[in-house]
Each structure stands twice: as C-alpha cells, then as structure tokens.
Amino acid sequence: xxxxxxxxxxxxxxxxxxxxxxxxxxxxxxxxxxxxxxxxxxxxxxxxxxxxxxxxxxxxxxxxxxxxxxxxxxxxxxxxxxxxxxxxxxxxxxxxxxxxxxxxxxxxxxxxxxxxxxxxxxxxxxxxxxxxxxxxxxxxxxxxxxxxxxxxxxxxxxxxxxxxxxxxxxxxxxxxxxxxxxxxxxxxxxxxxxxxxxxxxxxxxxxxxxxxxxxxxxxxxxxxxxxxxxxxxxxxxxxxxxxxxxxxxxxxxxxxxxxxxxxxxxxxxxxxxxxxxxxxxxxxxxxxxxxxxxxxxxxxxxxxxxxxxxxxxxxxxxxxxxxxxxxxxxxxxxxxxxxxxxxxxxxxxxxxxxxxxxxxxxxxxxxxxxxxxxxxxxx
Numbered sequence: 001x002x003x004x005x006x007x008x009x010x011x012x013x014x015x016x017x018x019x020x021x022x023x024x025x026x027x028x029x030x031x032x033x034x035x036x037x038x039x040x041x042x043x044x045x046x047x048x049x050x051x052x053x054x055x056x057x058x059x060x061x062x063x064x065x066x067x068x069x070x071x072x073x074x075x076x077x078x079x080x081x082x083x084x085x086x087x088x089x090x091x092x093x094x095x096x097x098x099x100x101x102x103x104x105x106x107x108x109x110x111x112x113x114x115x116x117x118x119x120x121x122x123x124x125x126x127x128x129x130x131x132x133x134x135x136x137x138x139x140x141x142x143x144x145x146x147x148x149x150x151x152x153x154x155x156x157x158x159x160x161x162x163x164x165x166x167x168x169x170x171x172x173x174x175x176x177x178x179x180x181x182x183x184x185x186x187x188x189x190x191x192x193x194x195x196x197x198x199x200x201x202x203x204x205x206x207x208x209x210x211x212x213x214x215x216x217x218x219x220x221x222x223x224x225x226x227x228x229x230x231x232x233x234x235x236x237x238x239x240x241x242x243x244x245x246x247x248x249x250x251x252x253x254x255x256x257x258x259x260x261x262x263x264x265x266x267x268x269x270x271x272x273x274x275x276x277x278x279x280x281x282x283x284x285x286x287x288x289x290x291x292x293x294x295x296x297x298x299x300x301x302x303x304x305x306x307x308x309x310x311x312x313x314x315x316x317x318x319x320x321x322x323x324x325x326x327x328x329x330x331x332x333x334x335x336x337x338x339x340x341x342x343x344x345x346x347x348x349x350x351x352x353x354x355x356x357x358x359x360x361x362x363x364x365x366x367x368x369x370x371x372x373x374x375x376x377x378x379x
Contacts, residue, residue, distance in 0.1 A: 022250040023168035031146035038095025053077030067116040097148025104139030131274040172240040179236025209269035
C-alpha cells in the first residue's frame with residue numbers, strides 16, 4: 001500500500017512539474033501584465049455600485065453564501081458610492097504599482113463587498129469571476145516588483161511558478177465545468193436540436209444581437225452547427241490536457257480560446273472581454289533584452305503630485321456625474337451613455353480589436369519563441 005501511495009505521489013509530482021513548466025512566466029512580463037490589468041479595471045470592469053443605494057428595500061433578496069446576508073437591506077447611497085471611490089483608487093494604485101500585492105488583495109475584498117449587494121436581486125453574474133480570481137492569485141507573485149512606484153518585496157521564483165500553475169489549473173477547472181454541462185445536453189447526436197443555435201436564436205430575435213456575421217447563420221443549414229456543438233465541448237473539456245502536454249500545447253489552446261471568444265463576438269455578439277488579460281497571464285510580454293530596472297528609483301515630488309492630481313480629478317469627475325444624475329431630473333447623460341454602449345456596437349468593435357491583439361501576442365510566443373524572453377530552465 002505504501003509503495004502504491006508513493007507511486008501516486010510521484011505521478012502527481014510529475015504532472016505538477018509539467019503544469020509549472022507550461023504556465024511559467026517571468027517577473028518583468030508579469031509587471032507589464034499588472035499595468036494591463038489596472039487599465040482594464042479602470043476602463044472595462046463594472047465598478048458601479050452607488051445605484052444600489054436607491055433601490056427599494058423590498059427587492060432585497062440576498063444569497064445565503066453572501067456577506068449581504070448579514071444586512072437587513074441595501075446600504076445607504078453614500079456607502080455604495082464610497083465603495084466605488086475606493087475601487088477607483090485601488091485600480092490606480094495597481095496600475096502604478098503602489099504596493100500591488102496588498103492593493104490587489106484589498107481590491108478583491110472591496111469588490112466582493114460591492115458585488116454581495118449587486119447580486120442580492122436573485123441573480124449572480126459570472127462574467128468577471130475568473131478575472132477577479134486571477135487578480136487575487138497574481139497578487140502573490142512578483143507582478144508588483146518591476147515597473148512599480150512602490151515595489152513589493154520579491155517572492156521566490158519557485159513560489160511564483162506554483163501560483164501561476166495553480167491559476168492555470170483553476171482556469172482549466174472553470175472551462176471543464178462549462179464544457180461538462182454542454183456535453184450533457186449538446187452531444188446528443190440529434191440533428192433536430194442544437195446548443196449553439198439555441199443561444200443564437202434567443203439572442204438574435206429577443207435581444208437584438210444582429211451584428212457582424214449573425215445574419216449569415218440564418219442562411220446556412222442548421223445541421224452544420226451540430227459540428228460546432230461538439231467542437232465547443234471538446235475545446236472546453238481539453239485545457240487540462242493541454243496544460244500537462246507542454247508549453248506549446250498550452251499556448252496553442254490559449255490561442256484557440258481567443259479564437260473561440262472572437263467567434264462568439266462575431267456570430268453571437270457576446271462580449272466576454274474579461275478573459276483577455278486572463279489568457280495573457282501565461283504569455284511572455286518581454287521581447288528581446290530587457291534593460292529595465294526593478295523599480296523607478298527614488299520617488300520625486302512630481303511623481304507623488306501627478307498621482308495625487310490624477311486620483312483627485314478622477315474621483316471629482318465620478319462624484320460630479322453621480323451628483324448630476326441624482327439631482328437633475330432633466331440630465332440624461334447616463335441614459336445617453338447606456339444607449340451608446342448597448343446600441344452603437346462600440347463595445348463589440350472594441351472587443352474584436354482586443355481579441356485580435358491578444359491573439360497576435362500569443363501567436364508571437366507560439367511561433368517565434370526566441371523573440372520572447374522567458375527562462376523556463378528552472379522550476
């Protein structure tokens with residue numbers, strides 16, 4: 001029995017070594033990734049929670065496993081607006097690398113508090129779950145050491161690679177759960193039903209998702225998309241196999257994943273842009289020889305002043321917009337912004353651009369590995 005357990009431990013160690021090898025990245029690349037995460041938080045992540053403070057208390061329906069279960073109703077408007085301001089400040093700190101490790105952890109805590117009330121209407125959104133999970137995981141790496149105003153203390157390379165491998169396994173598990181549910185219903189070998197088409201028809205005829213290549217689907221035989229159902233299942237069930245097969249296979253799977261999301265944008269008009277920085281976590285963003293220092297050096301008064309002015313201006317604008325929306329019944333700026341975001345198609349166009357850029361970066365790592373600086377000799 002002891003020999004059998006030792007054999008199991010050996011095999012698991014080999015598999016974990018392979019996962020670390022595939023998911024490996026360097027500190028310089030992770031620091032550039034942190035900047036991308038910060039920009040993404042400030043521009044794309046939904047940090048709006050103040051509206052919850054004006055919702056009728058009768059709609060308060062907290063989930064059992066939620067912080068909001070300890071409250072009797074929705075908090076005051078000022079409390080929820082304060083959460084927004086804190087998240088904006090933390091997003092800036094993450095972008096500039098001001099104690100990024102503690103900033104990332106604090107951001108996750110505050111964001112969870114805000115979403116605890118945002119999800120107290122009986123529905124839980126999952127669009128940014130993986131993105132938030134990766135912020136928490138990456139906070140324990142060296143992504144706050146380089147390109148940082150106030151650098152973090154460096155952790156060992158071994159520990160960093162364990163974190164990245166863990167995040168890779170989490171991504172694989174998330175994809176596997178999505179693929180497993182599809183496999184139970186989509187793989188039925190019945191040409192009269194279709195999983196992809198069920199998504200398409202609902203979005204096309206009831207939600208106005210008619211952009212790009214969506215109209216083309218109506219002109220094709222429905223039986224063709226039965227193959228798409230099976231390919232989607234295979235794709236979502238295969239990431240762990242790719243992770244354990246080597247770095248090239250893992251990068252190839254990430255490239256296919258980007259193609260998958262790009263196809264969803266073009267055919268189903270579904271915006272799932274939060275996974276772009278998630279996939280780039282495992283991709284080297286360091287090209288050629290890096291002459292970059294580990295930190296900016298001594299902070300000057302100009303650094304502090306610029307940062308303080310930027311934070312103050314952003315917060316002031318945020319407060320001004322909220323005040324105008326609350327106090328003026330004739331002020332329809334937010335309505336115009338909402339209409340533009342949902343009817344102009346701009347977010348979808350931006351989604352396509354970001355996926356194309358992400359695919360290009362992964363393709364460079366996959367096809368021209370010598371152009372990317374990534375030491376994979378040590379684990």
